[in-house]
Structure formats: structure tokens, C-alpha cells
Amino acid sequence: MAQIVVKNVKKMFGDFTAVRESSFTIEDGEFFMLLGPSGCGKTTTLRMIAGLELPTSGEIFLDGEEISQRPPSERDIAFVFQMFALYPHMNVRKNISYPLISQGMPRAAVKAKVAEVAGILGIQDILDKPVGGLSGGDRQRVALGRAIVREPKAFMMDEPLGALDAEFREHMAEELRGLHDRMGATTVYVTHDQLEAMQMGDKIVVMNNAVIEQFGTPQEIYDKPATMFVADFIGSPSMNFLKFQGKVEPGSDMVRLNGHDETVPQSLEAAEGELVFGVRPEHVFLSDNSSYRAKVLAAEYLGTTQIVTLQSPNGELKARIDARDTVGPGETVGLEFRSAMVTLFDQSTGRALRSVLNDEVLSNG
Amino acid sequence: MSSFSVTEPSKRSKWVAGTLVITYALITMIPLVWILLTGFKSPADAISYPPKVVFDPTLEGYVNLFTTRTRQTQEFLNANPPQNWADEIVRQYDMVIVGPSKFGERFMNSVIIGFGSTFLSIFLGTLAAYAFSRFKVPLKDDLLFFILSTRMMPPVAVAIPIFLMFRNLGLSDTHLGMILLYTGVNISLAVWLLKGFIDEIPREYEEAALIDGYTRFQAFYKVVLPQAATGIASTAIFCLIFAWNEYAFAVLLTSATAQTAPPFIPTIIGVGGLDWPAVAAGATIFLIPVMIFTILMRKHLLRGITFGAVRK
Numbered sequence: 001m002a003q004i005v006v007k008n009v010k011k012m013f014g015d016f017t018a019v020r021e022s023s024f025t026i027e028d029g030e031f032f033m034l035l036g037p038s039g040c041g042k043t044t045t046l047r048m049i050a051g052l053e054l055p056t057s058g059e060i061f062l063d064g065e066e067i068s069q070r071p072p073s074e075r076d077i078a079f080v081f082q083m084f085a086l087y088p089h090m091n092v093r094k095n096i097s098y099p100l101i102s103q104g105m106p107r108a109a110v111k112a113k114v115a116e117v118a119g120i121l122g123i124q125d126i127l128d129k130p131v132g133g134l135s136g137g138d139r140q141r142v143a144l145g146r147a148i149v150r151e152p153k154a155f156m157m158d159e160p161l162g163a164l165d166a167e168f169r170e171h172m173a174e175e176l177r178g179l180h181d182r183m184g185a186t187t188v189y190v191t192h193d194q195l196e197a198m199q200m201g202d203k204i205v206v207m208n209n210a211v212i213e214q215f216g217t218p219q220e221i222y223d224k225p226a227t228m229f230v231a232d233f234i235g236s237p238s239m240n241f242l243k244f245q246g247k248v249e250p251g252s253d254m255v256r257l258n259g260h261d262e263t264v265p266q267s268l269e270a271a272e273g274e275l276v277f278g279v280r281p282e283h284v285f286l287s288d289n290s291s292y293r294a295k296v297l298a299a300e301y302l303g304t305t306q307i308v309t310l311q312s313p314n315g316e317l318k319a320r321i322d323a324r325d326t327v328g329p330g331e332t333v334g335l336e337f338r339s340a341m342v343t344l345f346d347q348s349t350g351r352a353l354r355s356v357l358n359d360e361v362l363s364n365g
Numbered sequence: 366m367s368s369f370s371v372t373e374p375s376k377r378s379k380w381v382a383g384t385l386v387i388t389y390a391l392i393t394m395i396p397l398v399w400i401l402l403t404g405f406k407s408p409a410d411a412i413s414y415p416p417k418v419v420f421d422p423t424l425e426g427y428v429n430l431f432t433t434r435t436r437q438t439q440e441f442l443n444a445n446p447p448q449n450w451a452d453e454i455v456r457q458y459d460m461v462i463v464g465p466s467k468f469g470e471r472f473m474n475s476v477i478i479g480f481g482s483t484f485l486s487i488f489l490g491t492l493a494a495y496a497f498s499r500f501k502v503p504l505k506d507d508l509l510f511f512i513l514s515t516r517m518m519p520p521v522a523v524a525i526p527i528f529l530m531f532r533n534l535g536l537s538d539t540h541l542g543m544i545l546l547y548t549g550v551n552i553s554l555a556v557w558l559l560k561g562f563i564d565e566i567p568r569e570y571e572e573a574a575l576i577d578g579y580t581r582f583q584a585f586y587k588v589v590l591p592q593a594a595t596g597i598a599s600t601a602i603f604c605l606i607f608a609w610n611e612y613a614f615a616v617l618l619t620s621a622t623a624q625t626a627p628p629f630i631p632t633i634i635g636v637g638g639l640d641w642p643a644v645a646a647g648a649t650i651f652l653i654p655v656m657i658f659t660i661l662m663r664k665h666l667l668r669g670i671t672f673g674a675v676r677k
Contacts, residue, residue, distance in 0.1 A: 050576060051575075051576075052572050052575065052576075071575070071580075072572075072575045072576050073575060073576075073577075073578045073579065073580065077576065078576060079572070079573065079576040081569045081572070081573060083567065083569055084569075085567065085569035085570050085572065085573040086573075087570060087573070087574075087588060088570075088592065089591040089592060098574075098577050099576075099577035099578055102577055102578035102579050102583075103578060146573075146577070150577075150578075
């Protein structure tokens with residue numbers, strides 16, 4: 001198993017930049033998520049690590065060895081494709097044993113290894129079936145089998161659950177994470193589903209427009225977003241952005257939001273002009289004591305909580321509150337914010353302003 | 366279940382469709398059956414009017430096709446009794462068999478040239494199609510159009526330049542020359558057809574093979590080729606049928622050594638009067654290899670082996 005270091009890697013397709021200089025480190029045994037909307041460069045990044053695309057510039061280290069220009073066969077990395085890519089002219093057993101045969105492993109050893117992998121994945125009884133008639137889940141297991149059978153240094157997975165039904169996806173996600181925990185293999189996993197990334201990942205890289213927006217643990221990315229894009233992309237519903245004209249200075253912990261003083265984490269930099277007050281819906285509370293008023297537009301009942309959509313003087317926002325609270329559309333309510341969890345952004349650049357909340361996270365990435 | 370169904374055709378429509386198909390098949394079969402029967406007729410039966418459907422079958426046509434014969438005097442015939450059954454058949458015309466005809470040789474020429482050019486077209490076509498389908502080829506679209514443009518006029522239109530070129534290059538009346546010529550004509554068809562088939566094979570298969578430790582070429586022949594089998598089989602049939610049946614170039618460019626069966630068969634007519642049974646026998650035998658080849662390829666023509674391994 002291995003550590004993967006991606007250093008200033010860049011990929012151009014003609015004039016089109018698929019990935020701008022990107023750097024991150026995947027530690028040994030980590031379940032690493034590449035997250036972003038479609039077309040952001042996450043799959044290209046994955047394919048460069050696997051060797052299916054060669055970077056235009058930059059370096060990729062696998063266990064300290066520079067591999068960026070080597071063919072995939074010399075990298076010892078397994079890849080699970082979104083569309084499975086099982087060899088259609090071979091049965092399940094042959095599909096799983098194919099990587100071993102290329103290594104010249106003796107027949108008896110191949111047989112034993114395939115049986116072992118089939119046992120891990122629970123697919124012993126379909127080994128001699130053609131791949132054509134298998135269900136989506138079984139095909140996914142066979143594809144995983146083909147990946148784990150040769151015990152590679154790392155696994156690359158390109159939206160492996162994307163082709164499965166929603167119901168089955170949940171189950172497969174658990175199975176995958178369980179498999180990873182048992183094998184402890186370094187895994188790089190591409191997804192556009194932020195929930196999947198939060199649920200399964202040890203670390204997440206959020207990409208947008210060929211650029212890495214943020215790199216960190218799910219908690220860091222959720223609570224301390226580095227950009228408005230990350231804050232918006234992660235979380236459902238996403239972070240509220242209250243736009244205001246204002247000014248912060250290093251050391252100050254107060255901003256004026258439409259004439260109301262709101263406490264924020266102590267700022268470490270100065271900014272002035274169009275700013276954004278970012279707060280997650282679960283950090284917005286309804287309070288009759290507050291003079292910051294907003295009008296209720298709608299309430300969605302979700303069982304344990306409800307999402308209330310409100311119209312404030314600084315724009316629309318959502319609050320996640322207890323399902324038992326009763327609020328009706330049309331009511332005017334007071335709002336309070338959990339000040340320790342507020343992030344301020346510069347609206348023109350979309351960048352988060354440094355504060356005591358996010359300083360540590362922003363300085364390492 | 367009720368008897369009405371949207372997806373299942375009704376009994377009556379099945380019946381009508383079946384009748385139409387069988388009728389059409391019978392009509393198209395008539396010339397073939399006619400040739401097959403004529404091959405077993407005597408020359409007299411072959412030209413009798415009204416045409417005979419019921420007749421005494423004889424192998425005369427086949428004997429005449431494969432042999433050369435001379436007329437002999439009665440004394441010679443009496444002194445030399447017939448050697449075998451074939452000899453016996455020709456004796457009724459006071460003839461003896463003096464040797465094999467050129468048909469066997471011409472037929473072999475057809476086999477060598479037909480299958481040789483088919484193999485070469487498929488070999489080159491598959492490699493070219495794969496490259497066009499998968500790699501960044503400079504001027505790809507122009508090259509593909511150029512390849513197609515060789516098909517924009519009937520090949521015979523360039524017969525005279527080709528005749529002169531072949532004469533200067535020493536390719537006239539050679540097997541190699543004919544193989545190259547038919548390959549040249551077929552290659553555009555092969556590249557375009559095969560490119561279509563290979564385009565449809567998802568790249569993920571090769572990428573999976575690359576990841577599994579195979580080289581690009583191994584991935585090509587172990588993973589892509591088996592899946593392109595359908596396309597290769599149907600392209601091969603098209604190429605073979607063209608090369609096998611080609612007449613005009615064969616007449617023009619071949620004579621003593623590399624002549625194929627199509628220009629040879631009509632020459633039989635001139636040998637001993639209008640020997641229609643021999644011509645029909647030649648045509649019958651000539652049809653067999655393409656038929657066998659098509660039947661052998663048929664199982665590859667059935668789609669469905671790739672179904673379901675990749676979700677689209």
C-alpha cells in the first residue's frame with residue numbers, strides 16, 4: 001500500500017485546460033475523495049494518477065517514485081470504472097483472473113486467489129456465469145474483484161456507484177467502505193455526490209473549473225469552507241449567503257448586517273466592500289428576542305427537522321430547526337446565528353476571509 | 366392471458382409475413398436452382414423447349430467442365446476401351462479425355478486471390494480503423510474522406526491506367542497484382558465499416574486491460590478484436606464477395622497464369638459448341654466457397670455477445 005503525492009500536475013487537451021496546476025497528498029491507507037461538479041477535472045486527475053492520461057506537466061509520486069509518464073501497466077494501480085468495463089467475452093472467473101494472467105501467475109495460484117477474492121465479495125456462486133446477465137450490483141462486485149485480486153498499491157474508482165439504483169447504492173457504499181477498512185488500501189474515489197463523499201471519505205478534494213478549491217477532512221470542508229463554491233456545493237441545503245456592504249479588520253469580531261451587530265469569529269485579515277456572511281442552516285435559530293427580522297416563506301417538513309425558507313433584508317436564507325416548532329408562511333420572526341460557525345467571504349473573489357475559525361485549515365491548503 | 370397483445374404479432378399477421386418471406390425467397394432462389402439443375406442436364410435437355418424440370422440427371426456437364434477431350438476415330442475407340450466412368454460418358458460423342466481442363470487451376474486462382482485480398486483488406490483495415498477510432502491522427506477527417514473518395518467512381522473507370530501501371534510494374538497476370546488491386550478497392554469499405562464497429566466498443570475495455578497490465582497491442586488483440594468479431598465477419602463477407610465475383614479487371618489484367626474463374630467460365634461456351642451444362646456446373650461450383658464462408662461467419666454475425674457488460 002502506498003502514499004500518493006500529486007505535485008503541480010496540469011493537463012491540457014489542446015487549448016482546453018482540464019486541470020490547472022494541482023497539488024495534494026494522499027496518505028497511505030486513506031479513502032480519498034475527488035469531489036466536484038461534472039467537467040471540473042476530477043476524473044482527469046484520477047486518470048492521470050492511474051496512467052490513462054499523461055499530465056502535460058507536473059509530477060506524481062507513488063511511494064516516493066515518480067510515475068507521471070509511465071504506462072499504467074508499470075504503476076501497479078487498479079481502476080474501477082463507472083461502467084464496470086467487464087470483458088464481455090469472458091465469464092466472471094476469467095474477468096477476475098485476467099490481471100493475474102498478465103503477471104504470469106501459475107494456474108493453481110490464480111485459481112486459489114480468485115476463490116479467495118470471490119469469498120471476500122460473496123460471489124462464489126456466479127464465478128462461471130457470463131458477465132452479460134449479471135445484476136448491476138454483481139457486476140460492480142466483479143469489477144471490484146478484478147481490482148482487488150492483484151493486491152495493487154492503490155485503487156482508483158471513477159464514480160463506481162454512479163450506475164447503480166439509489167437503493168442499492170447505499171448498500172454498496174457501505175460494502176465498499178467496509179472492504180476498504182478491512183484491506184486498508186489507499187483508495188482514490190471520484191464522485192459528484194457530496195453526500196457520498198462526506199459519508200465515505202477520510203479526506204476530500206473539492207474541484208471546480210480545473211482548480212482545486214479545497215482539500216481536507218469532511219468536517220473541515222463542511223465547517224470551514226475555503227471558498228463560496230465549496231460552501232455552496234457541500235451540504236444540503238447548502239450554506240446561506242447573506243450579502244452586505246461592510247468592513248472587517250484584523251482582531252475585530254463584529255460585522256454590521258443591515259444595521260444589526262452580529263458577532264463573528266475574530267477576523268485575521270482586513271476587507272471592505274461587498275462581503276458575504278456565510279452560515280449553515282443548522283446554525284440559524286428563530287428567536288423572538290432578536291431584532292434581526294425575517295419573513296417566513298415556506299417550511300419543509302423532514303421528520304426530525306424542518307427546513308424553513310426565510311426572506312431577510314440581506315437575501316433569502318434557510319434555517320434547519322426542530323420539526324416540532326410551529327412556523328407558518330407569512331409570519332415574521334427574529335433570527336440568531338451561531339456566531340462561532342460563521343464564515344465571511346469576499347464576494348468579488350469568492351474566497352473566505354481568514355478568522356480564528358478557519359485559519360488552521362486555510363493555511364495548510 | 367387474453368389473445369390480444371401489443372407486442373406479440375397476431376397469428377394471422379405471422380402467417381402473412383411468413384408467406385411473403387417464403388414467396389420472396391423462392392423467387393430469388395429460382396435462378397440458382399435453375400443453374401444447379403442445368404449442371405446435371407445433358408446438352409440436349411439443357412436447351413429443350415419447353416424447359417424440362419424432370420430429366421435424367423447426368424454428370425456430363427461436370428466431366429466437360431473438368432476435362433479436355435478430343436474426337437477420335439471408331440478404330441481408336443474400339444482399340445482403347447473406356448478407362449473409367451467419366452471416359453464412358455464422353456464416349457457417347459466419340460470422344461476421349463486427354464487431360465484436365467484449366468478449371469481447377471482457375472478456381473484455385475480465385476481462391477488465392479479472393480481470400481488473399483480479403484485477408485489483407487481486413488488486416489490493414491482493422492489496424493487503420495483502430496487507429497482512426499482511438500488515436501489522434503493528424504488530418505484525420507481529411508484522410509478518412511480521401512479513403513472514401515476512392516469509392517466515388519466505379520473502379521473500372523480507372524482500368525486503363527491500372528492496366529498500364531501493372532504492365533510497367535510487372536504485376537500484370539500475377540496473383541500478387543490481383544490481390545493488391547482487390548485490396549485497394551476493398552480497403553476503403555473495410556476501414557469505414559470497421560471504424561464504425563470499433564467506435565462502438567467502449568474505450569473502458571482497453572483501459573481496463575491497460576490497467577490490468579497489458580500493453581496497448583495486447584489490449585487491442587485480446588479485448589478489442591474479440592468484440593469487433595461481428596464487424597470483422599461482415600466486412601470480410603463483403604470483401605470476399607467483391608473479390609470473388611469481380612469480372613472486368615480479371616478479364617483485362619489476367620490471362621495465362623493468374624486468371625480467375627469468372628473470366629474463365631464463359632470461355633467454356635466456345636470450346637465445343639454451346640455447352641450450357643458445363644457452364645452451369647462451373648457456376649455451381651463457383652458459388653460454393655462464398656456460401657460456405659458466409660455460413661461459417663454467420664455465428665459471428667449474431668449480435669448480442671457484448672450485450673450488458675457495459676451500461677450505456
